[in-house]
Amino acid sequence: MKYNLMDLFKKVLVAVDGSEPSNRAIDYAVEISAKWDARLTVLVVVPKTTIPVFPDQGMGSSSILAYGELARYEERMKEVYQNVLNDALMKVKSINKELEVEGILKEGRPSSTIVDVAEKNGVDLIVVGSRGVGGITGWILGSTSRKVVDSCTKPILVVK
Template identity: 30%
Template sequence: MYKEILVGYDGSQASQKALERAIEIAKLSGANLHIVGVIRPFEFGAVDIYTIEEIEAYEKEEISKEEKYLKNAAELAKQNGLEPKLKVLEGEPAEELMSYADENGCDLIVVGRRGVGGFKRLLLGSTASSLVKYANQSVLVVV
């Protein structure tokens, strides 16, 4: 059974489904639950267009938004008898989730599937796809 479960959460419907499944698995296996949100940094090429203050305001707003999402996710976990660990990271989502999982001894990563355009049924989102290919842990992609 799993001992440390990481769920990638961004407030989307797909990540909500992943959270619900991660909670079920954590309850069944007695595992600890880690709910992690990742914000993407401001695009480096845009630095010439925006001021430092605008970039800092954007990043502060994104962090605040992600913290709100994680707080809501934590409430659902607590209603199910779990005390989740919450973390907001900044960077490329798949890389950050894999690093967090490695550093925290997570043995399962749970994420939602993301569809793109008309190929929704055929393609995994880039984060889910990268995790499936490169993570050192088992990965559950929730549809």
């Protein structure tokens, strides 16, 4: 593959979960997008819930399902992550008003959704934070950033 060094980054995607590292990822993504005259996509993934089901009780028998708690939990998760996206877009605007930016909110597994969206949208650079809101302290990379680096063929910038 020959690189066109004038046009390396025309589409940049930053994945945001509301954590400090992902806020720093926004800073980098905005500056890089501005320098390369790129379009910026801000992606927030609402983590999909796995329903706890006891194997000896069959489908639909979980008490969480019975009381509608799962639906309420999912609604709340969507609201929380919609706010993360709104804040991220406001942060982008506050750094650079001229930048062409779009926000995407998707439900799914964060790592594979990030890779999917990047591939479908022809993204040239993915920017993620090294760590996020969850996970095990002491690790350099979180589970999402590690899986994205492992499974995506695109250039990735991991911001600490």
